[in-house]
Amino acid sequence: MGSKRITGMTIIKGIVCAILLIVALFPIYWIVAMAIRPTSEMTGHISVIPHALTGEHFKQLFIEKGFGSSIVNSLQTTLISTMISLVIGLCTAYIISRARFRMFIKKPLTYWILLVRVLPPVAFTIPLYTMFSKLNILYSRIPVILACILINIPLIIWFMISFFQDLPVDIDQSAQIDGATEWQLFTRIILPLVLPGIAAISMLSFMYAWNEYTYSIIFVQTPRNYTVPLTLAVLNTEDNLTNFGLVAAGGVISVIPITLFVIFAQNYLISGLSSGAVKE
Amino acid sequence: MKRNALTNGRASDASERAFPRLMIAPTVLVMAALTAYPLVFTLIYSFTDYQYLKGTDAAKFVGFKNYVMLFNNTYFRQAVLNTVKFTLLAVILEMVIGLLIAVFIKSLKKGQKVMRTLLLLPYLLPTVTVALSWRMMLSANYGIVNQVLESLHLPVYNWFMDIKTAFGTVLLIDVWQNVPFVFLLLYASLQGVSTNQYEAAMIDGANVVQQFFYVTIPNIKSGIALCALLRTIDTFRLFEKVNILTGGGPAGTTSTITQFLYNYGIKNLKFGFGSCGAIVMTVLVLILSSFYIKRAIH
Numbered sequence: 001m002g003s004k005r006i007t008g009m010t011i012i013k014g015i016v017c018a019i020l021l022i023v024a025l026f027p028i029y030w031i032v033a034m035a036i037r038p039t040s041e042m043t044g045h046i047s048v049i050p051h052a053l054t055g056e057h058f059k060q061l062f063i064e065k066g067f068g069s070s071i072v073n074s075l076q077t078t079l080i081s082t083m084i085s086l087v088i089g090l091c092t093a094y095i096i097s098r099a100r101f102r103m104f105i106k107k108p109l110t111y112w113i114l115l116v117r118v119l120p121p122v123a124f125t126i127p128l129y130t131m132f133s134k135l136n137i138l139y140s141r142i143p144v145i146l147a148c149i150l151i152n153i154p155l156i157i158w159f160m161i162s163f164f165q166d167l168p169v170d171i172d173q174s175a176q177i178d179g180a181t182e183w184q185l186f187t188r189i190i191l192p193l194v195l196p197g198i199a200a201i202s203m204l205s206f207m208y209a210w211n212e213y214t215y216s217i218i219f220v221q222t223p224r225n226y227t228v229p230l231t232l233a234v235l236n237t238e239d240n241l242t243n244f245g246l247v248a249a250g251g252v253i254s255v256i257p258i259t260l261f262v263i264f265a266q267n268y269l270i271s272g273l274s275s276g277a278v279k280e
Numbered sequence: 281m282k283r284n285a286l287t288n289g290r291a292s293d294a295s296e297r298a299f300p301r302l303m304i305a306p307t308v309l310v311m312a313a314l315t316a317y318p319l320v321f322t323l324i325y326s327f328t329d330y331q332y333l334k335g336t337d338a339a340k341f342v343g344f345k346n347y348v349m350l351f352n353n354t355y356f357r358q359a360v361l362n363t364v365k366f367t368l369l370a371v372i373l374e375m376v377i378g379l380l381i382a383v384f385i386k387s388l389k390k391g392q393k394v395m396r397t398l399l400l401l402p403y404l405l406p407t408v409t410v411a412l413s414w415r416m417m418l419s420a421n422y423g424i425v426n427q428v429l430e431s432l433h434l435p436v437y438n439w440f441m442d443i444k445t446a447f448g449t450v451l452l453i454d455v456w457q458n459v460p461f462v463f464l465l466l467y468a469s470l471q472g473v474s475t476n477q478y479e480a481a482m483i484d485g486a487n488v489v490q491q492f493f494y495v496t497i498p499n500i501k502s503g504i505a506l507c508a509l510l511r512t513i514d515t516f517r518l519f520e521k522v523n524i525l526t527g528g529g530p531a532g533t534t535s536t537i538t539q540f541l542y543n544y545g546i547k548n549l550k551f552g553f554g555s556c557g558a559i560v561m562t563v564l565v566l567i568l569s570s571f572y573i574k575r576a577i578h
Binding site: 013016017020021023024025027028030031034042043045046048087088089091092094095096101103105106109112113116118119120121122123124125126127128129130131133146149150153157181182183186207210211213214217218228229232233236244247248251254255258261262266269270273274 | 296299300301303304306307308310311314315316317318319320321322325332336381384387388391395396397398399400401402403404405406407408409410412413414415416417419422424427456460461464465467468513516517519520523524538541542545546551554555557558559561562565566569
């Protein structure tokens with residue numbers, strides 16, 4: 001057991017770590033590297049590190065392609081759908097988690113929510129499209145907002161039930177003895193206790209809504225309503241050099257929210273994502 | 281018993297009884313309008329010749345005509361085959377690579393947390409952004425990958441257009457993005473394995489490989505099963521990457537079921553036919569996930 005062998009192992013592990021990081025992060029680096037280099041550096045010999053820096057792609061993206069409105073659309077649909085799903089989902093998860101509320105609908109609803117998580121989007125899209133068209137809202141932002149709500153409510157309920165269940169029922173009982181109404185108990189006592197869970201699932205919901213593509217490409221009818229992923233997908237029509245910079249610049253902008261989450265709240269985010277392994 | 285007394289006493293209060301109903305009502309309404317109603321109508325439409333431009337009133341019942349057409353459609357059969365092949369390969373690759381990385385990271389003395397966060401990043405990115413970044417790297421004329429291969433005198437391809445490479449390339453990109461999810465879940469499961477078991481195995485003379493197969497794997501079996509199921513369900517609906525990178529081509533080699541339905545049932549507004557395909561896919565997904573649902577419900 002010489003120290004030499006340990007050093008050897010350490011070096012090998014360091015090399016493996018480096019390889020893993022390069023494989024995982026290079027495509028992310030590359031989109032940044034393409035976004036900030038002038039178009040002239042995208043032909044001929046492409047250097048891994050850009051020689052000159054430029055903001056021309058970002059400028060062009062906002063001025064010529066109206067990317068600002070895509071960001072506004074994305075933020076709007078994401079924030080509105082996340083808020084609505086959270087309010088609705090938290091209320092339902094709490095009721096399902098408490099045995100003292102006896103309702104016939106709890107069990108079928110729980111099954112149904114799980115089923116919705118599993119079913120493919122195409123199971124719902126065609127009648128929804130018809131319905132939105134008959135309601136005359138196909139040209140508004142409502143369809144995509146509703147789609148994000150439909151994606152996120154099951155996730156929020158499924159995730160939050162276990163958080164509510166982990167709170168001892170004694171809390172409920174002592175609050176009731178003190179004369180608190182059910183609503184006061186829920187909003188003033190229960191919700192503050194599950195704030196970490198709410199933080200984690202809010203970020204996940206935001207992320208899923210922000211990244212949403214499948215429903216959007218089917219429901220959105222006019223470029224006026226394009227979200228960030230849709231605008232990016234449309235920019236990517238041909239193997240066209242002039243678009244490389246634009247696509248890369250848009251790609252960089254599309255990862256800003258998740259970058260902020262990782263920097264400022266990675267523990268919540270990771271606990272949210274890995275909860276599936278520990279609890280079911 | 282005390283709890284029972286409390287519940288009974290309060291149940292008489294009408295406003296308190298209304299509380300759970302009010303709390304649950306929005307979810308019931310939303311789920312009914314956005315999922316139950318559409319699912320029923322997808323089934324109904326699947327037996328009609330509904331075309332969006334002609335409207336629902338003009339749609340006639342045609343029995344199983346759509347289903348017969350669908351099963352006779354070679355593109356559909358190809359798409360089902362592609363989807364099954366893709367799901368199988370992607371899930372196996374993701375599970376093996378994800379597990380190896382999880383065990384490796386767990387063995388590090390320092391930097392586990394940093395590595396975990398950095399390796400997770402691909403999974404967090406918008407799928408569209410991932411697809412576009414890879415598209416730029418793999419571009420036939422201006423891509424860094426072909427440039428590197430050329431300088432090494434290796435063969436280069438038009439990755440997304442060549443029948444030989446398109447399927448594998450999309451597969452690789454999907455695996456790249458989803459390995460981090462598997463890694464994270466299995467890494468979390470590994471935290472629950474007690475070190476005593478490894479010590480006992482070492483005393484019995486088990487080497488690293490034996491420890492992996494006789495201690496690590498049995499301990500995280502349920503985590504592995506759950507993760508594989510989640511990945512299967514998600515991979516089976518693969519659409520975004522295919523739609524952006526190849527549109528199902530070349531020659532349908534990368535077409536998945538969802539991409540087929542998008543091309544031949546939704547984009548061309550043949551909603552009756554599209555609904556029929558959606559129902560077939562739903563049935564396939566239900567068969568695949570029945571095990572998962574049973575487990576999750578207990």
